[in-house]
Amino acid sequence: MSSADITVWQLYTRPMGRWEPGAGDRLREAALALYLERGFEQTMVVEIADRAGVTARTFFRYFADKREVLFDKAAEMAEKSSAALEAAPASASTLEVVAAALDAAADLIGSDRELARQRHAVITANAELRERELSKLAHMSAALADGLRRRGIDDVEATLAAETGAAVYRVAFQRWVDAADDLDLRDAIRQSFDRLRTLTAPG
Amino acid sequence: MSSADITVWQLYTRPMGRWEPGAGDRLREAALALYLERGFEQTMVVEIADRAGVTARTFFRYFADKREVLFDKAAEMAEKSSAALEAAPASASTLEVVAAALDAAADLIGSDRELARQRHAVITANAELRERELSKLAHMSAALADGLRRRGIDDVEATLAAETGAAVYRVAFQRWVDAADDLDLRDAIRQSFDRLRTLTAPG
DNA sequence: CCGAGTGATGTCAGCTGATGACATCAGCCT
DNA sequence: AGGCTGATGTCATCAGCTGACATCACTCGG
Numbered sequence: 001m002s003s004a005d006i007t008v009w010q011l012y013t014r015p016m017g018r019w020e021p022g023a024g025d026r027l028r029e030a031a032l033a034l035y036l037e038r039g040f041e042q043t044m045v046v047e048i049a050d051r052a053g054v055t056a057r058t059f060f061r062y063f064a065d066k067r068e069v070l071f072d073k074a075a076e077m078a079e080k081s082s083a084a085l086e087a088a089p090a091s092a093s094t095l096e097v098v099a100a101a102l103d104a105a106a107d108l109i110g111s112d113r114e115l116a117r118q119r120h121a122v123i124t125a126n127a128e129l130r131e132r133e134l135s136k137l138a139h140m141s142a143a144l145a146d147g148l149r150r151r152g153i154d155d156v157e158a159t160l161a162a163e164t165g166a167a168v169y170r171v172a173f174q175r176w177v178d179a180a181d182d183l184d185l186r187d188a189i190r191q192s193f194d195r196l197r198t199l200t201a202p203g
Numbered sequence: 204m205s206s207a208d209i210t211v212w213q214l215y216t217r218p219m220g221r222w223e224p225g226a227g228d229r230l231r232e233a234a235l236a237l238y239l240e241r242g243f244e245q246t247m248v249v250e251i252a253d254r255a256g257v258t259a260r261t262f263f264r265y266f267a268d269k270r271e272v273l274f275d276k277a278a279e280m281a282e283k284s285s286a287a288l289e290a291a292p293a294s295a296s297t298l299e300v301v302a303a304a305l306d307a308a309a310d311l312i313g314s315d316r317e318l319a320r321q322r323h324a325v326i327t328a329n330a331e332l333r334e335r336e337l338s339k340l341a342h343m344s345a346a347l348a349d350g351l352r353r354r355g356i357d358d359v360e361a362t363l364a365a366e367t368g369a370a371v372y373r374v375a376f377q378r379w380v381d382a383a384d385d386l387d388l389r390d391a392i393r394q395s396f397d398r399l400r401t402l403t404a405p406g
Numbered sequence: 407c408c409g410a411g412t413g414a415t416g417t418c419a420g421c422t423g424a425t426g427a428c429a430t431c432a433g434c435c436t
Numbered sequence: 437a438g439g440c441t442g443a444t445g446t447c448a449t450c451a452g453c454t455g456a457c458a459t460c461a462c463t464c465g466g
Contacts (some may be wrong), residue, residue: 013272017459019415044451060453094402127338135330144435156374156398163370164399171362195359196367199297200403222444248423263424276439292427 010084019054024062026052031069036118040066040126040142044201066134070119078143081105085147094153095148096192098165101144105169113176118175168192205315222257227265229255234272239321243269243329269336273322277339281346282306288350297356298396301368304347305392308372313388316379324381344369 020026030051034043045066046056062070084104088097111115124130141162148158173186179188225228233254237246248269249259266272287307291300312319326332344365351361375391382391 018459023414045453046451055323056452057417057454058415061415064453066452130341131334134341135334138333139338146209154393156378157402159374159377160370160395160398160402163373164367164402167363167366167370170366171359175359192359192363195363197405198405199360199363199367200400202400221430226443247421258427259423260446261444264444267424269423 023052023054023058026067027054027059027062028072032118032122035070035122040122040129067129070123070129071132071136074140077105077108078136078140081140082143082147085144086150090151094148094157094161095165097148097151098161099189100148100192102165102169103186105140106185106189110176113185118176133184137166137170163197168196171195194195211245226255226257226261229288230257230262230265231275235321235325238273238325243277243332270332273326274335274339277343280308280311281339281343283311284343285346287356288347295352297351297360297364298368300354301347301364302352302392302396304350305368305372306389308343309388309392313379320380340369340373367399371399374398 027048031043031048034048034051037043039176044071046057048069049056049059052059059069063072080102081101085097085101088100092100144165145158145162147159153161169189169192172185172192175192176183176185178189208283225378230251234246234251235252237251248262251272252259255262266275284304284307288300288304291303295303324337334344341366347368348361352358356364372392372395375388375395378389378395379386379388
């Protein structure tokens, strides 16, 4: 790294240690900012790394690929919702359990809609990122299905319930992001579930 | 291309024309065979091209990327199911229309289970390919939702019905591929729909 | 207080996927 | 015959990604 590449944090906030801590967070912030400014494809990994004050090699030590920098918190979401599913009362119906899991997921990202909007704008603008998002949601769905099976629900019903839950979440999230008023994400999920029941009800 | 790279078809079946026709099909076959033999990541594009008797540059003229060679027929599936949706009687309920669309899709791939199994084995073995498959299914779901909206169904219900249909299809396809007996894909879809109705029914 | 060990990072070399620019040439059309 | 077209080959180049190894501030036991 040449001296011309020294960034602001290096000049002003170098308290101790050989490197500034929090490289992962700096990379996440830098990536989101650049993806917003210039688009995902037009942003090179070395540029993200430069803005974060590290090398491209370090980027790939934190994130498996250029997309993952926007998604690595999704694992946490899957864990929390699985835990909520585990904690649901035994008396709850399959869909009630799924609803509880989605509520827990909503708690995690429902608090900062502006951040969610930025992320969503970047992701919807690029096919590779849309693919990765689908993949993460599918992973969450698979985790939920596993949890349901552990509750003794048979395989087909578990898979179907989890996939349906994912569909409900997708619809609710979209509505929440698009909403002009201050809609609560959990309310959107509940309403989405109600629509599903209407849809599949006879008549 | 050196003479050492000349493949069998070039030696024996060169009837006329500068190049053997059907390069796209040859590339599809070569790719599936190699992905099965050695795995997706371990197969290089140049190897697929060699087996098909073309160069890697030609591979990328037929397919946008290394994954797409397994998926470019999915567009046809989306078209056929959209057409079936269009053709459904006006009296049909939302879910009945979706079911008709899925039936049309099933017609396209339900006839060759062995091919479907090979493709499925390759795809499930690799994360990038699973991502792409989700992406294709999402594309089909979006097309179905569009068709439903054109029928006057409101946005949320259309999206929800299409996503639910995709979930039903996913479950049915998995069961069909795993089945030991000669299950019909369309029957599997119908049964999957029945399970959904049971699931969302009160009680 | 010193020397070995640790861990995060840098440096370097290299492979593979992917793309643009241009050349080639069989077959077709006039 | 001669030019046009379209599919393909050739070449150069870049960006994503990875393995191997070096570096060096910090830590900890002696």
